[in-house]
Amino acid sequence: MTTATTTEAIYDNLSRLLSTTVPDFELRLKAELASEINRLKVEKNAVILGHNYMEPALFYSIPDYVGDSLELSRKAAQSNKDIIVFCGVKFMAETAKILNPTRKVLVPSEKAGCSLAASITAEDVRELKAQFPGVPVVTYINTYADVKAESDICCTSGNAVAVVNSLNTDKVIFIPDEYLAANVARETGKQIIYPTKDPKQRFRNDLNYQMIGWPGRCEVHEKFTVEDIANVRKQFPDVVILAHPECSPEVVAASDFSGSTTAMIKFVEKTNAPHYLMLTECSMGDNVAAANPDKEMLRLCSIRCPHMNQITLEDTLEALQKEQFEIVIDEEIRRRAYNAVERMLHIG
Numbered sequence: 316m317t318t319a320t321t322t323e324a325i326y327d328n329l330s331r332l333l334s335t336t337v338p339d340f341e342l343r344l345k346a347e348l349a350s351e352i353n354r355l356k357v358e359k360n361a362v363i364l365g366h367n368y369m370e371p372a373l374f375y376s377i378p379d380y381v382g383d384s385l386e387l388s389r390k391a392a393q394s395n396k397d398i399i400v401f402c403g404v405k406f407m408a409e410t411a412k413i414l415n416p417t418r419k420v421l422v423p424s425e426k427a428g429c430s431l432a433a434s435i436t437a438e439d440v441r442e443l444k445a446q447f448p449g450v451p452v453v454t455y456i457n458t459y460a461d462v463k464a465e466s467d468i469c470c471t472s473g474n475a476v477a478v479v480n481s482l483n484t485d486k487v488i489f490i491p492d493e494y495l496a497a498n499v500a501r502e503t504g505k506q507i508i509y510p511t512k513d514p515k516q517r518f519r520n521d522l523n524y525q526m527i528g529w530p531g532r533c534e535v536h537e538k539f540t541v542e543d544i545a546n547v548r549k550q551f552p553d554v555v556i557l558a559h560p561e562c563s564p565e566v567v568a569a570s571d572f573s574g575s576t577t578a579m580i581k582f583v584e585k586t587n588a589p590h591y592l593m594l595t596e597c598s599m600g601d602n603v604a605a606a607n608p609d610k611e612m613l614r615l616c617s618i619r620c621p622h623m624n625q626i627t628l629e630d631t632l633e634a635l636q637k638e639q640f641e642i643v644i645d646e647e648i649r650r651r652a653y654n655a656v657e658r659m660l661h662i663g
């Protein structure tokens with residue numbers, strides 16, 4: 316993406332893409348903020364990464380690169396800028412730091428957490444490894460660095476099946492997303508169990524299982540239900556429904572396509588359905604709708620990620636001005652986390 320620096324050029328672009336959904340006065344205000352951010356970005360030799368879940372005005376004005384968290388971290392690794400500003404949540408900025416240890420990595424809001432990343436600690440992983448000795452740990456990229464550091468390999472929603480298959484073992488610990496694990500188990504034909512944190516309810520080891528999951532969930536994707544899908548299909552029988560694999564297995568089974576944010580975007584670009592509905596964070600639906608004005612995207616979504624929502628143009632400007640909030644990771648943890656991420660990168 317190339318980013319404009321003049322307010323007028325930014326306003327014209329935002330107006331072309333978003334004038335049907337965002338009031339004009341808001342677009343003007345946001346264009347002014349974006350102009351100042353883009354000016355400062357050049358002055359400070361910074362690169363801005365924008366996750367697919369960023370609100371449309373930010374998404375289409377300041378990022379040098381947009382995409383999912385891993386794509387963005389890879390882009391950051393290829394750039395030679397001094398500062399990386401990650402417009403996404405903290406675990407994403409951490410991944411950028413894991414891959415780019417010599418750069419200053421900033422996340423615009425300290426409050427940009429994640430229910431999934433917060434569902435598991437490094438101590439939880441150590442306990443799982445003690446309970447299931449020798450079983451390799453596959454960790455979803457939506458986790459913090461200390462959890463990645465305890466893992467054998469990371470995965471994304473796009474490559475989870477390939478990563479699990481690459482291990483060629485009888486059993487796999489797959490953490491922390493309960494639904495992604497169940498969707499991967501279904502696709503790979505594996506039986507899954509979920510141990511609890513309560514030592515009194517430890518899972519019986521004599522059961523037949525090949526995957527060990529963890530009860531973590533994305534607070535956005537867990538909200539979509541099979542009833543939602545049935546209601547939409549009643550109203551729009553020809554709708555094509557796309558579900559993120561962090562949705563429940565029942566929702567994924569009732570949808571027409573399931574894939575990562577990037578896979579969903581490509582699916583819409585390459586197909587021609589009468590209507591599309593994306594079961595994922597609302598802003599992404601808005602961003603895809605703006606980029607594909609010839610496609611009919613149903614706007615029935617009211618679910619925003621409260622953590623992604625913390626990232627605003629105002630906070631991004633302040634982050635660049637004050638060079639806050641910097642991601643700092645203990646070098647030993649970073650190095651071990653890097654090994655888990657790097658091993659995944661070899662798989663794709």
Ligand code: SF4
Nearest residue numbers: 429430533534535620
């Ligand atoms: S959308 Fe879900 S997984 Fe992504 S940051 Fe928000 S809570 Fe976490």
